Amino acid sequence: TALLVLETAPDWLFYASALAVTAVNRFVLAGLSASLPRVVDPERLVMANSLSPTAGTLAATAGGGLAFALRLVIDADAATVILGAVLYLCAALASLRLAPGLLGPDPGAVQPGLAAVITSTARGLADGVRHLNARRPAARVLLAMTLMRFCYGGLTVMLLMLCRYAWADGRGTGAGGLALLGLAVGVSGAGFFAAAVVTPWAVTRLGPYRWIVVCSATAAVLEPALGLPFAPAPMLIAAFVLGLITQGAKITTDTVIQSTVDDSFRGRIFSLYDVLFNMAFVGAAAVAALMLPPDGRSTILVITVSLIYAAVAAFMTRFPRG
Structure with missing residues (x-):
């Protein structure tokens, strides 16, 4: 990519x-989770799941x-991309310190050869879906998370539009609106950090299903209460709450x-x-744009x-404490 620049x-x-x-990055994250x-x-x-995304952030x-900082010193886009390439290389060298079988899967689950892996990808994903169907707790939380991600994506696009137009100069160029957008992103990030602290305690006392509820x-309650005024201060509070x-x-x-x-199925399920x-985030952006x-x-x-948030809460209350 740096050479293309x-x-x-x-x-x-x-x-x-x-x-x-970007695709390589998603593979790394799926492998980390699996x-x-x-x-x-x-x-x-x-x-561990609380610390991992926090460290990533x-x-x-x-x-x-x-x-x-590099952009201030060297006024060239390629320099930034080359820096990223060097850091990727450092990550690759660091990964060589890991034993090949340390992160799994079991040797018996590994396909022999690259050609076999490529030809079995579609079949493997289909097997993963069937395995997921047999593991109902995983299927339930995955459905709930997909819907909640859809909601987060739609509200993110709405916040972007508010910052660029309703709270700026109406032409999408107001520095004040963009500054508010940056502040909202930072506040939402603070919510992510708060979740890393609160979630282990909450899951221990409530169980995973009840915590999602x-x-x-x-x-479902706070989002319309804070969002319907369409004012900056309540919306910033909503950004923190939704991040958490x-x-x-x-x-x-x-x-x-x-x-x-x-x-043996965990990698396919996380993919x-x-x-x-x-897809939920991108789909939400498309729906919100319309x-x-x-x-x-x-x-x-x-x-x-x-x-939608209320429907997720009602759906998850149908199941006993996880």
Whole structure:
């Protein structure tokens, strides 16, 4: 990707390369989630799933700050991309310190040869779906998390529109609106950190199902109360609450899947999880784009999202304490 920037390649080739980088990142995250039960005791899974995304957020923030500082010193986009390439290389070298079988799966579950792996991918994912259907706790939390991610995506797009238009100069160029957007992203990130602290305690006392019920029910009540005024201060509070709720539900979902899915299927289930997680966010963005007026104030979207959160809470209350 850095070479394409230096050579001023066609846009389509650069974007294809950038998408490949993103795809590699998703594979790494899916592998991390699938392998975590191999290196963490079952009773510490919730804590590990709380720390892992927190560490990732810190690393992403540090990387963004480093790239910004480099941009001030060297006024060239390629330098930032080359820095990323060097860091990827460092990660690859660090991974060589891990024993090949340390993160699983069991040797008997490994396909012999690259060709066999490629040809069995579709069949393997289908087997993963069938395995997920037989592991109902994992299927339930995955469905709940997908719906909650959809809600988070729709509200994120609405907040973006409000910051750029309703709270700016109406032309999408107001610095005040963009500053509010940056503040909202930071506040939502603070909610993610709060979830890492609260979720292990909550899951221990309530169980994973009841904690998801609390998260979704809280969002169903607070989201319209804070969102319908379409004012900056309540919306910033909503950003913190939704960050905490969404991340708290995700930590719980990761833990349930890791503890209920067989080791030989866990990688495929997390790949499917990753696809659903991102499709829900992108789908929400598309739906929100159709529903939102130019200034971002949409009562219908706020109420619809609240009803989805309420439906998730009602669905999860049907099951006993997990």
